[in-house]
Amino acid sequence: MRNSTRSQVDPFIVMDVMEAARKAEEAGRHIIHMEVGQPGTGAPKQAMQALAGQLQQDALGYTVALGLPALRRRIAQLYGEWYNVDLNPERVIVTPGSSGAFLLSFTALFDSGDRVGIGAPGYPSYRQILKALGLTPVDIQTAPENRLQPVAADLVGQDLQGLMVASPANPTGTMLDHAAMRSLIDAARDVGASFISDEIYHGLEYEAKAVTALEITDDCYVINSFSKYFSMTGWRVGWMVVPEDHVRVVERIAQNMFICAPHASQVAALAAMECEEELQANLDVYKANRTLMIDGLKQAGFTNFAPPDGAFYVYADVSDLTDDSRAFAAEILEKAGVSVTPGLDFDPVRGGGTLRFSYARSTEDIQEGLARLTRFMADRGAAG
Template sequence: MDLQRLATASRLANIDAFHVMELAKQAAELERAGRHIIHMGIGEPDFTAAEPVVPLMPDPSYPCNRHFVAAFDGRAKMIPSGPAQRFQLTAEQVQAHWGEQTRGVLLASPSNPTGTSILPDELARILKAVRARQGFAIVDEIYQGLSYDAPPVSALSLDDDVITVNSFSKYFNMTGWRLGWLVVPDELVGAFEKVAQNLFICASAVAQHAALACFSPEALAIYDARKAEFHRRRDAIVPALESLGLRVPVKPDGAFYVYADCRGVNHPSAGDADALTQAMLHDAGVVLVPGQDFGPYTARDYIRISYATSMENIEEAMARLAKFFA
């Protein structure tokens, strides 16, 4: 096997490294040197599995999605989506950007990095536009269990031809168990089974038993309480960020992320998310994520904040950042 050729394949060259992972690595080095670092970068819940469990794309969007497309010789068309669109695609954008080689759309609601959901009426219009063009619609609903301001609406309730992706990682706090599910139209079941059989055959038995335990009354009560805690953190962190000059143009309604405009902060690196997050780490001991991880559109203007950490850490981080921006 030509390992050098594999390592330098052009398809791999088109996949960007995560800024968040580089910052996490630097944070680990600082921690080994004795610094106390508050992690508000990686979106991993600070909760573990509940005890009864036995221990065309919008820009910005989750970076792995476009990298998956590139790895299979596809090309993700990133459509600029700002605050006016809630950082999501609209039906008008789908219609305007659909070309001869377009095959479908990949959406996420609620979204990483913005925590915003596609409003039900808009989602219905998007699905209608895709169907009219005989395309496919894949909707990532992994964060849908963490919707705070209104009951979530699944794409499955709006269209029979949609493909939805879900996981036990976020609402069920089972990050690392590598367990999720797809809902696909009947005519695609056979094709997806073939892919699954050749990639992983099945999920591990222990993960399946743990997932079943998630639906026990005791576990569901715990998850509801944890959702309420995330809601409380969201309501605390958004005004705190605003008071620091980190403007939140669209209040997140789900997930555990805030996408904040960093151009108005009192710092020489205002409007340069990468430089600013580096300075925050080294000077304040707080890890946040620059917008460059999530697509090029206005990426330097935004940072992502994860509130998947304790309220005590959130309060301490805001206090540190207040001194940092003073």
């Protein structure tokens, strides 16, 4: 039996790295995980309590496709609390993670062959999901002077039907400020491209508050998730905000593709939104880790990176050390016992010379990881 050509997507290299780390652990080694893109913490305690209570009295069957009305209302309220944006809850659609929202948004907005701009480096699955849907991902090679975010000039002559941005971004952690976001929204509108903003790392920001595209325009799709700030990766629940006249279009696709996001996860997500204290405590850990990373990586000899504004990653240019980030990551795992992600996942062109370090785990792990990286680099320097 043949496979479709559009099914020929690339593997997520970080998964291969995780597997190599797992094998090393199985063989009895102690590995520090700086490759992971998820919190080490679980869902907030009250979220689990709320679900435990609900399990006693509810069969937790399908919800309506757009999500539990109370959750949609509570998400709309968050936009008032976080950004002072007055959002109609009818525009909020609960999805199976932001990954589910990508499928829904790309299907709702684009026709086969349409060209969608994505920043490189960027989250790898944008490219692969677009390909699998028969769409054409267009890599925008971002510049270090723009902190590896796309700018309006990058859209010229690209014949784009869509533009996808992420702020804070994975793998860089850099953000678009209000002016930069507005400039991209205007540029996308001028070339007739639909604007999608991936805001999954909102809430995890260190210097300034992240800007939502909804502060600037209603004519966009905004995608978010309970995976990162709310620390609920495995629960597979996220959301998207769409223009009013797109709700019914997305609803029909969601009914057919997913029926609904997991009911139990929606119950837990609603309660998680009241767990500010616990979530802020998680954020305090990332803050401490970020400071350690910025200093520690430089001391170790990884000096070329922009300090992250948000998320929990540092994306370092290591092109002075290697042009094969995959082999270099394997060497670091082997010799230092630290698992890191090669940049090739995020940027097929320049990623051979970059690494992503995650600081989503405990502060003790970060300290130990940095000590190991420092020893590794010193030994490498002495050997070479």
